[in-house]
Amino acid sequence: MKITGKELRQKWLDFYKGKGHTDIGAVSLIGDGSTGVMFNVAGMQPLMPYLLGKPHPAGKRLCNVQGCVRTVDIDSVGDASHFTFFEMMGNWSLGDYFKREKTAWTFELLTSVFGLDKKKLCTTVFEGNAAAPRDEETASLLIGLGISPEHVFYLPKEDNWWELEGTTGTPCGPDNEWFYPLDPEKPDPVFPDDYVEIGNDVYMQYKKTETGYEPLENKNVDTGFGFDRMLLFLNGLTDAYKTDLFTAVMAELERASGKKYDDGGEARRAMRIIADHTRTTVMLIGDRNGIVPSNVGAGYILRRIMRRAIRWCRTLGVGSDELLAVAKIFIRDVYREAYPLLLEREAYILEEIGKEASRFEATLAAGIKEYEKCVQGLARKNEFMAKSDPSYVPERVIGGKAAFRLYDTYGFPLELTEELAAEQGLTVDREGFEAAFREHQEKSRALEKGQAKGGLESHSEQATKYHTATHLLNAALKQILSPDCNQKGSNITDERMRFDFNFDRAMTPEEIRAVEDLVNEKIREDIPVVYKEMSLEQARAEHFVGVFDSKYGDVVKTYSIGEFSKEMCGGPHVEHTGVLGHFRIQKEQSSSAGVRRIKAVLE
Numbered sequence: 001m002k003i004t005g006k007e008l009r010q011k012w013l014d015f016y017k018g019k020g021h022t023d024i025g026a027v028s029l030i031g032d033g034s035t036g037v038m039f040n041v042a043g044m045q046p047l048m049p050y051l052l053g054k055p056h057p058a059g060k061r062l063c064n065v066q067g068c069v070r071t072v073d074i075d076s077v078g079d080a081s082h083f084t085f086f087e088m089m090g091n092w093s094l095g096d097y098f099k100r101e102k103t104a105w106t107f108e109l110l111t112s113v114f115g116l117d118k119k120k121l122c123t124t125v126f127e128g129n130a131a132a133p134r135d136e137e138t139a140s141l142l143i144g145l146g147i148s149p150e151h152v153f154y155l156p157k158e159d160n161w162w163e164l165e166g167t168t169g170t171p172c173g174p175d176n177e178w179f180y181p182l183d184p185e186k187p188d189p190v191f192p193d194d195y196v197e198i199g200n201d202v203y204m205q206y207k208k209t210e211t212g213y214e215p216l217e218n219k220n221v222d223t224g225f226g227f228d229r230m231l232l233f234l235n236g237l238t239d240a241y242k243t244d245l246f247t248a249v250m251a252e253l254e255r256a257s258g259k260k261y262d263d264g265g266e267a268r269r270a271m272r273i274i275a276d277h278t279r280t281t282v283m284l285i286g287d288r289n290g291i292v293p294s295n296v297g298a299g300y301i302l303r304r305i306m307r308r309a310i311r312w313c314r315t316l317g318v319g320s321d322e323l324l325a326v327a328k329i330f331i332r333d334v335y336r337e338a339y340p341l342l343l344e345r346e347a348y349i350l351e352e353i354g355k356e357a358s359r360f361e362a363t364l365a366a367g368i369k370e371y372e373k374c375v376q377g378l379a380r381k382n383e384f385m386a387k388s389d390p391s392y393v394p395e396r397v398i399g400g401k402a403a404f405r406l407y408d409t410y411g412f413p414l415e416l417t418e419e420l421a422a423e424q425g426l427t428v429d430r431e432g433f434e435a436a437f438r439e440h441q442e443k444s445r446a447l448e449k450g451q452a453k454g455g456l457e458s459h460s461e462q463a464t465k466y467h468t469a470t471h472l473l474n475a476a477l478k479q480i481l482s483p484d485c486n487q488k489g490s491n492i493t494d495e496r497m498r499f500d501f502n503f504d505r506a507m508t509p510e511e512i513r514a515v516e517d518l519v520n521e522k523i524r525e526d527i528p529v530v531y532k533e534m535s536l537e538q539a540r541a542e543h544f545v546g547v548f549d550s551k552y553g554d555v556v557k558t559y560s561i562g563e564f565s566k567e568m569c570g571g572p573h574v575e576h577t578g579v580l581g582h583f584r585i586q587k588e589q590s591s592s593a594g595v596r597r598i599k600a601v602l603e
Contacts, residue, residue, distance in 0.1 A: 065090075
């Protein structure tokens with residue numbers, strides 16, 4: 001049968017609502033901390049407290065279609081079936097119905113509603129072990145419904161059993177997985193080679209104990225069917241990017257690039273990655289607990305997804321404007337009914353995508369210049385060596401230290417360096433890169449242990465962050481209050497920063513908030529902190545601020561944070577502002593005549 005995403009979503013919900021279930025809707029994609037993961041990675045995850053015994057306010061029969069984000073196999077995205085965002089169709093019984101009802105309903109849904117041939121359906125059940133018996137009950141119910149006994153397979157615990165590893169006192173039990181042939185027209189498909197899993201029903205009928213399992217008084221059912229996979233399957237497709245969820249997106253990418261999806265190769269891979277990653281970006285930013293790209297936690301994962309999409313735009317030969325065009329299609333056309341909050345937040349979502357694209361494109365521009373210097377240096381070396389030694393074999397490898405400098409100073413991904421190198425018939429010394437990375441980590445650990453020299457009370461990672469934050473604060477004060485504001489002193493510990501500056505009155509609450517907002521804006525922009533040594537004369541000519549002029553000699557160390565902050569300073573500093581966290585001013589007060597003091601923290 002041919003079916004759209006909208007129709008599939010409605011059929012699932014209507015079917016189970018017809019069986020007395022309540023549609024509980026989808027919860028936030030962002031983990032709330034209770035499950036120990038950043039994102040919801042499975043449809044049943046938000047319901048764990050209720051499966052463990054907590055009463056659900058909507059009753060004992062529940063259903064929904066739940067969005068999930070999973071990045072563990074992000075490198076596989078680009079093939080025909082992997083996604084970072086996907087949806088799971090679920091329904092649950094919390095101590096209500098059990099195997100007899102559930103096997104019958106799943107069979108009815110698959111055969112009567114979705115039109116699958118019962119003669120071709122295959123299922124797997126738990127084969128039993130020393131701790132729990134063979135699931136003959138489920139097998140008997142399935143055969144009674146009309147599934148061929150030859151199509152019911154008994155598999156071991158690793159295939160057909162669900163439990164929370166490392167716990168006791170929690171529900172667990174066998175599961176019943178459903179399969180259908182990839183090609184229903186094939187006369188004699190072989191299980192499992194010619195079959196694809198379309199969903200499963202978990203029967204939580206035991207409680208896990210220290211010595212084994214014991215029967216549960218209130219048994220649960222947890223059903224999960226992949227929405228994207230079912231949509232693919234019901235439409236007789238083998239490429240998940242050819243469902244109606246992606247049709248308009250692929251047409252837009254074809255129009256912008258002048259390339260055809262069906263031609264395959266790198267263009268098709270690029271279209272898939274751009275489509276998938278942009279969809280995930282839209283969902284995470286537009287979520288009710290939406291996040292923005294950063295260098296920590298879930299924000300870091302989002303940044304990685306977004307920047308990977310931007311890199312593949314380059315491969316496809318389109319600009320990052322295409323990310324916005326694709327995002328609009330997902331917001332306005334594909335998901336406007338299922339996720340109405342996206343439409344409400346459209347302007348915000350597009351703004352955040354645009355800002356991150358601009359940030360990364362600036363990083364790419366600076367990094368490409370440095371990359372070209374590496375290639376030119378390699379060419380000069382080869383030319384020189386060839387003149388002195390006719391048998392010299394030209395070197396075709398970009399050094400690991402050079403690749404690490406591109407990564408460390410310019411935020412240039414190693415994968416992009418390798419991509420550029422391959423276009424010129426070069427390779428990158430990955431082992432050398434990893435060695436340089438380890439050396440950098442060792443130096444960072446030395447800083448944490450206070451083994452580096454400098455003027456701070458501590459040289460820990462946190463104190464280094466606070467020191468860098470003083471640069472942002474100094475620049476923000478100049479912009480918000482007066483260009484004549486200058487640092488007059490500071491004191492930094494691992495817990496807070498104290499910053500003195502010249503100003504002849506108390507700051508207003510509005511000014512304090514404006515300074516906070518500006519500093520946090522620059523943190524979110526994740527600007528590289530670039531170090532250079534130069535003459536004092538050159539530093540002044542380039543408008544670097546010398547906070548304490550008497551400290552500097554003829555050659556000075558300078559640190560620039562984009563065009564926002566340029567200071568002569570001895571360090572140490574972080575490499576990107578995005579690692580600083582959230583800046584908050586705790587107090588603003590008088591220090592002495594004409595000098596104010598700010599106490600602030602990074603959270």
